[in-house]
Amino acid sequence: MSIRYNGELIELNESMSLLTFLQNQFDDWEVTIARSVVAVNQQLVPRQEYDSYCLQDNDDIELLTAVVGG
Amino acid sequence: MNTLDDVSAQTDAFNIGGKTLDSRLLIGTAMYDSPSIMQASIIESASQIMTVSLRRQLATNEAQDNPVFWQFLQDFTQDNRFLLPNTAGCFSAKEAIVTAQMARELFKTNWVKLEVIGDDYTLQPDPFQLVEAAQELINQGFEVFPYCTDDLILCEKLLEVGCNILMPWGAPIGTGKGLMNPYALTLLRNRFPHVPMIIDAGLGKPSHAAQAMEMGFDGVLLNSAIAKAQDSVHMAKAFKLAVESGRLAYKAGCMQEQQKAVASTPVVGMPFWHNEN
Numbered sequence: 001m002s003i004r005y006n007g008e009l010i011e012l013n014e015s016m017s018l019l020t021f022l023q024n025q026f027d028d029w030e031v032t033i034a035r036s037v038v039a040v041n042q043q044l045v046p047r048q049e050y051d052s053y054c055l056q057d058n059d060d061i062e063l064l065t066a067v068v069g070g
Numbered sequence: 071m072n073t074l075d076d077v078s079a080q081t082d083a084f085n086i087g088g089k090t091l092d093s094r095l096l097i098g099t100a101m102y103d104s105p106s107i108m109q110a111s112i113i114e115s116a117s118q119i120m121t122v123s124l125r126r127q128l129a130t131n132e133a134q135d136n137p138v139f140w141q142f143l144q145d146f147t148q149d150n151r152f153l154l155p156n157t158a159g160c161f162s163a164k165e166a167i168v169t170a171q172m173a174r175e176l177f178k179t180n181w182v183k184l185e186v187i188g189d190d191y192t193l194q195p196d197p198f199q200l201v202e203a204a205q206e207l208i209n210q211g212f213e214v215f216p217y218c219t220d221d222l223i224l225c226e227k228l229l230e231v232g233c234n235i236l237m238p239w240g241a242p243i244g245t246g247k248g249l250m251n252p253y254a255l256t257l258l259r260n261r262f263p264h265v266p267m268i269i270d271a272g273l274g275k276p277s278h279a280a281q282a283m284e285m286g287f288d289g290v291l292l293n294s295a296i297a298k299a300q301d302s303v304h305m306a307k308a309f310k311l312a313v314e315s316g317r318l319a320y321k322a323g324c325m326q327e328q329q330k331a332v333a334s335t336p337v338v339g340m341p342f343w344h345n346e347n
Contacts, residue, residue: 006126035140036127037176042164044171062126064172066140068108069123069156070098070243070271070293 001057012055019050022063036065082321084289086235086266087181087213089152091118094283095313096154096268097306098293105138107302115296115306118151121183123158124173143177154215156183161196163203170207182207183215183237183270183291193243197224205231217270220254222261229265236262237270237291240282244294246274249281259286276305276312283316284324 002011005025012021018038026032038045039062045053055061084091097117102108112120122143128136147153155173160166163186170182186203188196195218204214208231216228220238228236238258241247249255250272259267269282270291279290290313299305 031137032127035136035176037124037172039168039172042168044168044175046175064124064176065127065136066143066176067123067125068099068101068139069121069158070100 001055003055003058004060006061006063016055017051018045018053018055018061021055021061022050025063036063038063082317086119086268086288087152087215089150091150092116093118093310093313094289094317095279095310096121096270096289096291097296098291099139100293101297102302103297105142108297109142111296111302111306112146114303115310117310119154119291120146120151121154121156121291121293122177123156124169124176152181153177153179154181154183155179156217157185157203159187160185161187161199163199163206166199166203167206167210170203170212171210174212180211181213181215183217185217195219195239197221197227200224201227201231204228204233208232215268220251220258222254222257225258225262229262235266235268237268239271240269240278240290241272243271245272246295246298247272248274248278249285252281252285255282255287256285276308279309280312280316280319283313284319286320289313 002009018040022033023029033047038050040053041060084094093116095115095117096119097112097115098121099108099112102111143153155177157166157169160169166184166186170184173182174180184200184204184207186196186199187193188199197219200216200218204216207214214233215235215237216233217237217239218224218228225236225238238255241250266288268289268291269287273279273290273292274295279292282290292309296302296305296309
């Protein structure tokens with residue numbers, strides 16, 4: 001199945017949870033997740049639901065973090 | 071005996087979003103020459119509210135400065151100081167609502183500086199999308215700080231849907247033009263005398279901030295004027311003093327303008343030569 005992650009198309013060979021996907025993206029995933037927030041298909045996914053959220057074909061993941069702003 | 075400063079501090083606290091603050095200067099974190107200059111400027115400003123935003127997380131090896139900024143956010147929020155996440159870059163109510171929800175999740179605050187932009191050139195808010203987003207976010211428990219124009223009807227609508235605060239622009243974001251429409255801003259201030267009102271955007275000089283405060287606005291929010299100054303740290307101090315000065319002047323009550331000149335030196339007891347025809 002294919003998903004989109006921060007604008008980039010990614011092919012996944014197997015179904016996985018959102019948490020597993022994020023763990024695969026970062027060596028220091030615990031720190032990254034603590035400083036980030038996720039929306040899938042333009043809907044917030046609370047941190048405590050990352051493990052139970054099973055990624056679906058065509059899911060659009062946005063992983064955002066704090067940046068400077070005015 | 072209390073000094074004038076002591077009395078002023080005790081009787082002029084700034085109540086906003088359920089918090090009581092000393093500083094009426096809200097500051098942005100963008101566009102500084104370096105993270106260290108940004109941090110020094112913010113500290114020098116003595117601001118207790120700092121705006122932040124959300125953008126995509128970079129890959130691990132690219133996100134080198136994020137831990138530094140993250141730590142600064144943690145340090146800043148000690149000691150009665152607060153983050154005000156924005157929804158910058160959103161062009162629809164839906165985008166702004168999701169961004170606000172994500173900001174609440176990450177920053178652990180129900181405050182949001184709600185920006186819904188309607189025009190690329192002026193970065194003018196879209197009033198229709200702004201009201202729609204504000205209403206939904208208030209229903210979801212947010213304290214909405216709406217970045218709006220000085221349009222009276224728009225501000226009325228924002229209050230009707232439950233906004234407790236208004237943040238009309240002085241001028242378009244980043245222009246540094248100052249208060250472009252003092253008439254409209256004065257009208258707003260007089261129409262809603264009890265609504266906390268912060269001039270947000272368009273200020274370029276400390277005198278602009280002082281002018282806004284003299285007009286009775288409760289605070290100012292700015293970023294570019296400090297970040298793009300030649301010496302941001304000293305400019306932060308200048309804005310701090312200007313806001314305090316303007317506020318003190320407002321509380322003291324400025325004299326009324328008039329057309330006719332009025333001599334300030336007494337006319338009684340003038341020397342004889344002024345009486346000769």
